[in-house]
Amino acid sequence: MALWVVGAGLALLALGGEAVIRGGVTLKRALGASPVVIGLFALSFGTASPVLAVAVQGAASNLPDMAVGAVIGATLINLLLILGLGALIQPMPSAPKVVLRDGGALLLAAAALVLLALHGTIGRREGALLVGGFVVYAVVAIVSDWRRSPLHSVACAEAEKRSAGERPSAGGGLFALVVGALCLVLGAHFMVGGALGLGGIWHLPVATVALTVVALAASLPVLAVTAVAALRGHTQIAIGHLIAASVFNVFGVLGIAALVRPLTVSPVFAAADVFVVLGAAVLLLPLLSSHWRLSRPKGAMLVLSYCVYLGFLAWRQGLLPHGLL
Secondary structure: OHHHHHHHHHHHHHHHHHHHHHHHHHHHHHOOOOHHHHHHHHHHHHHHHHHHHHHHHHHHOOOHHHHHHHHHHHHHHHHHHHHHHHHHHOOEEOOHHHHHHHHHHHHHHHHHHHHHHHHOEEOHHHHHHHHHHHHHHHHHHHHHHOOOOHHHOOOHHHHHHHOOOOOOOHHHHHHHHHHHHHHHHHHHHHHHHHHHHHHHHHOOOHHHHHHHHHHHHHOHHHHHHHHHHHHOOOHHHHHHHHHHHHHHHHHHHHHHHHHHOOEEOOHHHHHHHHHHHHHHHHHHHHHHHOOOEEOHHHHHHHHHHHHHHHHHHHHHOOOOOHHHO
16 A cells, blocks of 8 residues: 555656646746746756655654655765766766856755754754755856856756747646646655655665655656756756756755754764765766766766665665675
C-alpha cells in the first residue's frame, strides 16, 4: 500500500511541477516579462517546486527530518547525479559568469547550511534570512543578465523553448499555476505519508528516506529538464539551471519551510550530510572552471561521487558491513 501511495505522490509532484513551469512561463510571457525573469523564477522555481511542497508539508506535519532531508538530498542529486548524468549525455560548457556568480552563491548557501546544522535549529528569523539571501541572489542574477541574450541567461533558453509556438494567455497560465499548485500540495501529502510507510516497512528512519526516496522523487522535474536540454544541445543553460535550483533549495525552500514551522536539524545531518553538500559545492567549482567545460570524465566522477554517498548512507544504516568503510 505504501508503494502505491508513494507512486501517486510521485505522479502528482511530476504533474504539478510541469504545470507550474508551463503556467509560470506562459503567464510571464503574456505579461511581457523579461526572459531573464522567466528563466530564473518560472523554470528554476518550477522545477524546485516539488522539493518546496515536500519540505513545507514536512514542516507543517512537525517532521523536520523530512523537510531538511529532502532539501539536502535534492541538492546533492542536483549537483552530483543529475549534473553528472547530463555531462555523460553531452559535455556541457560552463560560462565563467555562471561559475563565479552562481557558483559563489552556491558556496554561500552550502556554508550557511553547515552553520545552521551545527547550530541545531532553524527558526523563523533564520528562515527569513535564508529567503532574503535568495532574493539578493535573484536581484544580482537579474541585474547582471538583463541585457544578455536569452540563450545565455541562466535557465532562460529552456524556458523559452518550452513555450515556443504557444500563444501566451494570462488566464491559461494562471489556470495552469493553480492546477499545478493543487497537484503539488496533494502530491506532497501522499509522498510524505507514503515515505513514512515505506520507512516503517524497511525499518529506516525518516532522515534516510527523505535523503533518498523523497529527494529523488522530488528531483525528477530537474532531471527531466536537464536530460532534455542535454539531448537537444541546450547544454549552455543546464549548469546554470542546476546551480540556481540548488541555491533555491537551500535559501528558498529551507527558508520557507522554517517560516512555516521552526526546524530542528538532526545531529545525523550535522555530523556528515551537510558537509557532503559543502564538499560537493567545493568540488564542483574547479571542475567547471577547468577549461570552462564539464566533460564526460568529470560527469562520471560526479555520478561516482553520488554512488559513494549512497554507499555511505547504506553503511550508516547498517545495511553494509562496517568493515567496508
